[in-house]
Amino acid sequence: MNLLWLQASGCGGCTMSLLCAEDPDVFDSLQDAGITVLWHPAFSLESGTEVRATLERIERGEIPLDLFCVEGAIARGPRGTGRFQMLSGTGRSMMDWVTALAPHARHVVAVGSCAAYGGVTTAGDNPSDAAGLQYEGAHDGGVLPADFRDKSGLPVINVAGCPTHPGWVLETLMLLADGALGADDLDSYARPRFYADHLVHHGCSKNEFYEYKASATELSEMGCMMEHLGCVGTQTVGDCNIRPWNGAGSCTSGGYPCINCTAPEFENPRHAFTQTPKVAGIPVGLPTDMPKAWFMALASLSKAATPPRLAENATSDRLDVPPTVRKPRS
Amino acid sequence: MTDARLVVGPFNRVEGDLEVHLDVTDGAVASARVNAPLFRGFERMLEGRDPRDALTITPRICGICSISQSAAAARALGAAQGLDPTPQGARVAALIHAVENTCDHLTHFYLFFMPDFARPVYSARPWHGQVAERFTAMQGSGARNALTARAKLMHILGLLAGKWPHTLAIQPGGVTRRPSAAERVRIRSDLRGFRRFLERDLFGAPVEDFVALASQDAAMDWGHGDAGLFLRLAADLDLAALGRGGGRYLSFGAYPMADGPAFAPGLWQNGKLRAPDTDAILEDVSHAWMLGASAHPSQGVTEPDLDMRDTAYSWCKAPRMGGRPLECGALARQVIDGHPLARDLAAQGGGVLARVAARLLEIARTQLLMEELAQGIDPEARFMQRADLPRDGQGVGLVEAARGALGHWLRIEDGHIKSYQIIAPTTWNFSPRDAAGTPGPLEAALVGAPVAPGEDTPIAVQHIVRSFDPCMVCTVH
Numbered sequence: 001m002n003l004l005w006l007q008a009s010g011c012g013g014c015t016m017s018l019l020c021a022e023d024p025d026v027f028d029s030l031q032d033a034g035i036t037v038l039w040h041p042a043f044s045l046e047s048g049t050e051v052r053a054t055l056e057r058i059e060r061g062e063i064p065l066d067l068f069c070v071e072g073a074i075a076r077g078p079r080g081t082g083r084f085q086m087l088s089g090t091g092r093s094m095m096d097w098v099t100a101l102a103p104h105a106r107h108v109v110a111v112g113s114c115a116a117y118g119g120v121t122t123a124g125d126n127p128s129d130a131a132g133l134q135y136e137g138a139h140d141g142g143v144l145p146a147d148f149r150d151k152s153g154l155p156v157i158n159v160a161g162c163p164t165h166p167g168w169v170l171e172t173l174m175l176l177a178d179g180a181l182g183a184d185d186l187d188s189y190a191r192p193r194f195y196a197d198h199l200v201h202h203g204c205s206k207n208e209f210y211e212y213k214a215s216a217t218e219l220s221e222m223g224c225m226m227e228h229l230g231c232v233g234t235q236t237v238g239d240c241n242i243r244p245w246n247g248a249g250s251c252t253s254g255g256y257p258c259i260n261c262t263a264p265e266f267e268n269p270r271h272a273f274t275q276t277p278k279v280a281g282i283p284v285g286l287p288t289d290m291p292k293a294w295f296m297a298l299a300s301l302s303k304a305a306t307p308p309r310l311a312e313n314a315t316s317d318r319l320d321v322p323p324t325v326r327k328p329r330s
Numbered sequence: 331m332t333d334a335r336l337v338v339g340p341f342n343r344v345e346g347d348l349e350v351h352l353d354v355t356d357g358a359v360a361s362a363r364v365n366a367p368l369f370r371g372f373e374r375m376l377e378g379r380d381p382r383d384a385l386t387i388t389p390r391i392c393g394i395c396s397i398s399q400s401a402a403a404a405r406a407l408g409a410a411q412g413l414d415p416t417p418q419g420a421r422v423a424a425l426i427h428a429v430e431n432t433c434d435h436l437t438h439f440y441l442f443f444m445p446d447f448a449r450p451v452y453s454a455r456p457w458h459g460q461v462a463e464r465f466t467a468m469q470g471s472g473a474r475n476a477l478t479a480r481a482k483l484m485h486i487l488g489l490l491a492g493k494w495p496h497t498l499a500i501q502p503g504g505v506t507r508r509p510s511a512a513e514r515v516r517i518r519s520d521l522r523g524f525r526r527f528l529e530r531d532l533f534g535a536p537v538e539d540f541v542a543l544a545s546q547d548a549a550m551d552w553g554h555g556d557a558g559l560f561l562r563l564a565a566d567l568d569l570a571a572l573g574r575g576g577g578r579y580l581s582f583g584a585y586p587m588a589d590g591p592a593f594a595p596g597l598w599q600n601g602k603l604r605a606p607d608t609d610a611i612l613e614d615v616s617h618a619w620m621l622g623a624s625a626h627p628s629q630g631v632t633e634p635d636l637d638m639r640d641t642a643y644s645w646c647k648a649p650r651m652g653g654r655p656l657e658c659g660a661l662a663r664q665v666i667d668g669h670p671l672a673r674d675l676a677a678q679g680g681g682v683l684a685r686v687a688a689r690l691l692e693i694a695r696t697q698l699l700m701e702e703l704a705q706g707i708d709p710e711a712r713f714m715q716r717a718d719l720p721r722d723g724q725g726v727g728l729v730e731a732a733r734g735a736l737g738h739w740l741r742i743e744d745g746h747i748k749s750y751q752i753i754a755p756t757t758w759n760f761s762p763r764d765a766a767g768t769p770g771p772l773e774a775a776l777v778g779a780p781v782a783p784g785e786d787t788p789i790a791v792q793h794i795v796r797s798f799d800p801c802m803v804c805t806v807h
Contacts, residue, residue: 007346007347009368009370010393010803011390011393011396011495011803012345012346012392012393012394012803013390013392013393013394013396013495013496014393015393016393016394016396016494016495017393017494017495019437019441019477019481020480020484020494021481022478022481022482025474025477025478025481026477027468027469027477037468039342040342041342041343042342042343042345042441042442043343043441043467043468044342044343044467044468045445045446045448045449045466045467046342047338047340047341047342047343047787047792048338048339048340048341048787049786049787050787051340051342052340075368075369075370077636078634078636078637078638079636083638084368084369084370084634085347085367085368085369086347086349086367086368087339087340087347087367088339088340088341088347088348088349088365088367089337089338089339089340089349090339090340120375120387120390121370123375123387124371124374124375124376124377124378124379127369127371127374127634128369128370128371130370162496163393163493163495163496218714218716219498219501219506219714220501220504220505220506220507220508220713220714245488245492245494246484246485246487246488246494247484247485247488247489248488248489249487249488249489249491249492249493250492250493251492251493251497251498252492253492253507254491254492254493254497254498254499254506254507255492255499255505255506255507255508256492256497256498256499256506257498259498267387271380272379272380272382272383273383273385273386273498274382274385274386274498275382317508317712317714318508318510
């Protein structure tokens, strides 16, 4: 299968993250899946005229385009021209190229939250009037219409995340190469369910603190970050704490909150990222699928039942109090 | 008389979007214009937000210099708060930053810069077979090994920074994650693994021996590893003479710690070192699609010219210090820090050879630094302290990204960000002309580059451009 990767209006971080794939690395993974890279802006040899020739041949239908990966949002400004990002050397905007090439693709993959929904490129008042491929924030329809379908009948596949985990991208591409990713395998925002059916909360190293509402009050403390520090891991899709990052990492294990980066419009949470909004002292935002009354009841009960060990460790930067070691019953 | 006008792009194996316009006369570049063809407007996005949000938003300017942006934002906020990191917090932040910078240098050498020498145009050269085996894009054994070594070194970031890119671990008062004693030894073990790669693949000899090189001549005789292969082809192709710089270098000083930065700050001009005068910085907008007047970043605005007027040609502003363009990056840092090899490379022209060799030197020196930083981690210490944010205030964060001097200028009013201006390393290096018509460092370095008959994407131009290791997404931010 042929793969073309374009970097639209973004930071390039999803490619950088992809290069962190291990055992096997990104090049082995693609090769083993039978994927041929027509061109990638970070690691292909070709520059300048060589690339323009490839793009033009794809557009004329002379080279089949099986996997069209776009990283970064699509700039539509100024005034709808797309000239805030010109694909260099071509005299055409990235918006023009993406909309011209997408209909040729067997599959279109939006790599990262910018390509999927607009992401950080659209933060604040969206200075470049950017949008995702098939979404503008949480709204259907981006630079491609809401009813866009690839040649196999799928919408744009949104491998959302900021950045994306290398495993999410590679497994999506391998599943597509295998003909094993269908419409039912995508969630309601077209994210692959193999990672989007999990919550960041699943496997979080702070789970025991969460259970007892033993909360950190400042960054660097051990406790759960939901109550005070803006963590929305109980509401955010992603297997970040099941499938580690860069060896053994995750945001929450790194001591800072999950900021919902796999979701549309995470870039404008309407509060500081690292501070939980509260109404009358009560945090806004419930764990996914949790009825409010039960959450309130359980939270107050578990808070009352917090073991001293957890209460003490929650506001320390280290485990001051170890769990009691029990002797086996004789 | 101009023989040809060339537009070079898409220009890949650089981070982000780059288009280079060349006027060619008598088989050489007579004049160059560098266009950064992307506008996103991060400085605008930050206005009106909670100041702490800068720590989440600014790293996302760039996926390859993410931690550098994070470090600059943390310093700018800290300055506004009157808050310094704890000594151990500063140490761990420096280690996190050093890992990113080292990985960036490695990515540049193996994935971005060297593959060009595996091109068929060099097939008659005696070193071509070996270079093709090591550096062919996506295939070369050296590139593959480097990718693995890079991913494994980044395990330190998984541990200390949660993930890479885009961490929130670096804060004004330190870092969010205290390493335990067991984690400290694991980090040192990761560093020993990286040293094995450096000594087997990149240098083919002890790291200390490369650090001990004191002159360009001595470096050219190195002879081991992938570094030796590069130096051999550099001699053959006379890369020392290609893409020479203006000899004016800037560094804000790298890895600030309790007892000072690991690599010194400075301004190197006419062979003399002095302190950089950041008050004398002016961002010129005469050839940028930006409105407003040229200004110091503390007073600057980001107002895109929606008409993209014909007299401008880039989204990049043109920073100048005392009216003059400056080059930054590993070569600048090592020259300013006083390393004899870097000083000699600069004295002999500061061209493609110098920029790339200085980057290799910095990989070696940073390996020693990272080992020392990890060794000195004290798990019993405090890694973070806090202070309230002022309702009104300002702060500047000056750091060294892999590619050079990075500055954030922050003003807080009424509890929110009133103004946020950024000058990134490649903003300096790839700036357009200023009002006086003075070209930016790359534009100047390209003049004289050979263009062979029939070449439309000149190979010499590619070498020069990539020798700077540009980061265009930071450039325009």
